[in-house]
Amino acid sequence: MHVPDGFIDLPVSAATGAVAAVAVAVSLRGARRELGGGPGEGLGGERAAPLAGLVAAFIFAAQMLNFPVAAGTSGHLLGGALAAILVGPYTGVLCVSVVLLMQGVLFADGGLTALGVNITDMAVVAVPVAYVVFRGLVKMLPRGRGAVTAASFVAALVSVPAAAVAFTGLYALGGTTDVEIGKVFAAMVGVHVLIGIGEAVITALTVGAVMAVRPDLVYGARDLRAPLRLASATAGAPAPAGAPVPAGATAVPAARRQAQDNQDNKEASA
C-alpha cells in the first residue's frame, strides 16, 4: 500500500508529513517505557533494542512477499499489528516507520513526498488500531496462548482496511485526481479486506511461534504471567508490589519475612 509521489497533492502531503513527524516524536518517548525500564516492564534488558530491530527487519523481509489476493492483484504484509503485539504500540510505530523509510530511500518504493502519507496510513493508523483490537480481545477471551493467537489474527485483519480507510481520507482531502470518493472507499476497503486475511495469517503464525517458545517476549501478552503472581499471592502472603520499601530493606527479604510469618501462623494454628 505504498503511495507513490503525485497521488496526494503537496499541501496535504506536507501536512500529513507534519502529523507523521509528531507521531514519531511521541512514539520515541513512548517507546522508552516499552523498551527499557525495570524488570517486568516492557521487553527490558540489553535484549530490547536488538529484538525490536529484528522485528523491523522481519517486517521488511515479509513485505517483499506479495501474495495473490484476486485476479491480477496482490498484497503484502503491512506489519503494523505484528509490531504492535510483539514490541508494543509505540515501538511498533517506530518499527514500521523505519521500514517505510528504508523502502522509500533505498528501494524507490513509496514516494519521498508521500513518506508522511505512508507513515500515517501504515504506522500511525494501523498500529494503534491493531493494538486496541488485540488488547480488547485478549481481555474478553479466556486466557491462554490460543486466545493471543486468535486476537492477533483479528487485529491484523482489521488493521489493513483501517489503513486503506486512512488513505481514502487523505485522498478525499488532497487527491490530485478527481475520482468519486465513494468509489475509492469501496474499492480500497474491498481489496484490503482480502489482503487483511493474508496479513492475519502471517501475523497469527508469527505471534503464535513466539508465544510457543518465549511468551515473555510478546509485549502485548506480557500480563498473561499475572495469574501465577495472583496464585502465589493468595497461597502465600500478599506481595508488597509497588509499596515503598523502607530504607535498609529490599523487597525480597520483606516478602520472605511475610511468607515466614504466614508459615508460622499456619504452624501455630495446626
Place this chain on the structure above:
Amino acid sequence: MSATNATDTTNPSNATDTTAETQAAGAPKVSVKWLWITGLLAALLLAGGLSYYASASPDGLEKVAADHGIDEKAEDHAAKDSPLADYQTKDVGNPRLSGGIAGVIGVGATLAVGTGVFWAVRRRTLAGAGTAQAPTGGEG
C-alpha cells in the same frame, strides 16, 4: 518439612523472577540469542530467497489506482535510478540473484537502522532513569 517446601514454592519473591515464571508456565525455553538468530535467518530466507516467488501483480492500492485513474498524475520516484530501485540490484543480470541481494541488503540495513534507533531510545531511558525509581519488585 513438606510444609516448608510448599511455602518456598509459593513464595511471592518468585514473582519477580521471569525465568522461574516462564518455566512454571511450562513454556519450552529457548534463549533470546537463539530466537534472535532464528528470526534473522527467517528474514534473510524470506527476503533473499523466497521473495523471488512473490506475486508480480500490482498490489491493492496500485490496482485500485490504475482501475479508477487515481494514478494519472503519479510521478516517477526520485530514487528510481538508485542501485536497489524496485528491489533489484543494479548490474546483476540473474533476476534471482538481483532480487536476493537487494533483499539481504534491505534486511541488513533495516536491522542496523532499527536497532540503532531503539538502542538510542534505550540509552536515553537509562540515562534519565538514574533518579527515577528504585526497583519495587512489582510489575511496571
